[in-house]
Amino acid sequence: MKLIGCEIRNFRNIVDTAAEFSDGVNVINGDNAQGKTSILEAVYVFARGRSFRTNKESEFINFTAESSKISIEYEDKRRVSTMTAEYDRRDRRKLYKNGVRILKTSEFIGNFRAVLFTPDHLSLIKDAASERRLFLDIAMAQITPSYVVNMKKYNALLSERNALLKNPDAGSADNRLLFESLAEQMAQYAANITRLREKYCAKLGQTVCRYIEEMTGGAEKADLQYEVCVADDISQIKDTKQTARLYYKKFTESLDREIYFKTSLFGPQKDDIDIKLNGNSSRKFCSQGQQRSLALALKLAEGDISYEVTGEYPVYLLDDVMGELDSKRSEFFMNHLTGKQIIITCCDAEEKIKNADRVINVKDGKVI
Ligand SMILES: Nc1ncnc2c1ncn2[C@@H]1O[C@H](COP(=O)(O)OP(=O)(O)OP(=O)(O)O)[C@@H](O)[C@H]1O
Numbered sequence: 001m002k003l004i005g006c007e008i009r010n011f012r013n014i015v016d017t018a019a020e021f022s023d024g025v026n027v028i029n030g031d032n033a034q035g036k037t038s039i040l041e042a043v044y045v046f047a048r049g050r051s052f053r054t055n056k057e058s059e060f061i062n063f064t065a066e067s068s069k070i071s072i073e074y075e076d077k078r079r080v081s082t083m084t085a086e087y088d089r090r091d092r093r094k095l096y097k098n099g100v101r102i103l104k105t106s107e108f109i110g111n112f113r114a115v116l117f118t119p120d121h122l123s124l125i126k127d128a129a130s131e132r133r134l135f136l137d138i139a140m141a142q143i144t145p146s147y148v149v150n151m152k153k154y155n156a157l158l159s160e161r162n163a164l165l166k167n168p169d170a171g172s173a174d175n176r177l178l179f180e181s182l183a184e185q186m187a188q189y190a191a192n193i194t195r196l197r198e199k200y201c202a203k204l205g206q207t208v209c210r211y212i213e214e215m216t217g218g219a220e221k222a223d224l225q226y227e228v229c230v231a232d233d234i235s236q237i238k239d240t241k242q243t244a245r246l247y248y249k250k251f252t253e254s255l256d257r258e259i260y261f262k263t264s265l266f267g268p269q270k271d272d273i274d275i276k277l278n279g280n281s282s283r284k285f286c287s288q289g290q291q292r293s294l295a296l297a298l299k300l301a302e303g304d305i306s307y308e309v310t311g312e313y314p315v316y317l318l319d320d321v322m323g324e325l326d327s328k329r330s331e332f333f334m335n336h337l338t339g340k341q342i343i344i345t346c347c348d349a350e351e352k353i354k355n356a357d358r359v360i361n362v363k364d365g366k367v368i
């Protein structure tokens with residue numbers, strides 16, 4: 001996968017600019033607050049289907065404009081394509097691939113694939129489970145279209161169930177019949193999601209373990225387990241059918257408690273990845289440096305798995321990593337990205353990045 005260029009209009013402080021990228025290492029260079037991260041943010045919209053800095057699209061539209069338009073040109077192993085996204089202040093958006101309108105986000109995601117690494121990614125290790133689920137959702141959505149479809153269907157049913165649980169009359173006989181039907185449908189989607197996540201996490205575990213071994217010269221051992229609410233150990237469940245049965249049981253048995261709490265307490269929306277280092281929970285016991293190494297290993301693994309599944313490395317978008325990683329870790333990172341396309345933001349690039357193939361200077365929201 002290669003990003004050829006981008007055009008950005010009225011996106012954050014960028015009024016109208018374009019950039020071209022080369023193979024290898026592209027550095028977006030400039031002082032603070034010039035628009036470097038905004039360029040990465042605009043490009044990453046095409047990988048994730050939304051911004052990594054806000055859920056409100058109207059926030060990234062330039063303060064003085066009514067709408068924003070961004071596009072990229074990229075090449076995969078089949079062809080050169082363009083993608084365009086337009087947003088307005090009323091949160092309406094229009095997405096296009098090669099000039100043809102795309103109506104479903106699930107058809108938008110997965111065309112242009114990228115891995116993003118920002119200083120915020122340390123939260124992958126130290127913050128709540130929702131950060132790790134988000135990591136899985138973003139990484140898997142780009143390479144597994146069925147994951148997006150199952151998530152969408154499950155989340156729609158979950159919203160319906162949560163609304164019903166808030167109904168003062170939730171426990172009536174009629175509503176119990178509705179809960180029964182929801183449990184049956186949700187169990188199937190939950191099982192599909194769980195099996196896909198389990199498969200992904202197995203690959204992730206192997207790859208992360210290998211990177212940590214390499215980074216620490218074998219001194220540290222990482223271990224990664226996907227945690228679900230329907231079993232103490234995911235490997236005890238043998239197939240999707242059994243997973244669905246377990247979810248159905250969980251959803252029906254927990255109903256009275258959930259009516260009391262007025263919300264769903266179980267399901268894939270509560271899953272976590274337990275990441276251990278030398279047998280201890282990384283969240284509770286890792287030092288800052290160990291957490292940085294693990295976050296880095298997870299991001300490298302995300303790219304490797306994307307390659308394994310699609311046959312192409314994604315584009316690596318690195319925001320401010322030089323400030324966040326010490327020289328040993330950033331060297332390790334950059335060495336493992338040799339031969340891949342990297343777009344990295346940086347202040348004082350001449351000093352910090354010696355092997356740039358292209359330097360893109362940004363000033364006042366313009367590529368100069
Ligand atoms: N919707 C918006 N409209 C106009 N300007 C905005 C909008 N949102 C953010 N900005 C401004 O855009 C500028 C560029 O932000 P950006 O995060 O891209 O900077 P940066 O070059 O990455 O800086 P740093 O080196 O500090 O990370 C900032 O001054 C920010 O306040």
Ligand SMILES: [Mg+2]
Pocket residue numbers: 036037038319320345
């Ligand atoms: Mg920035």
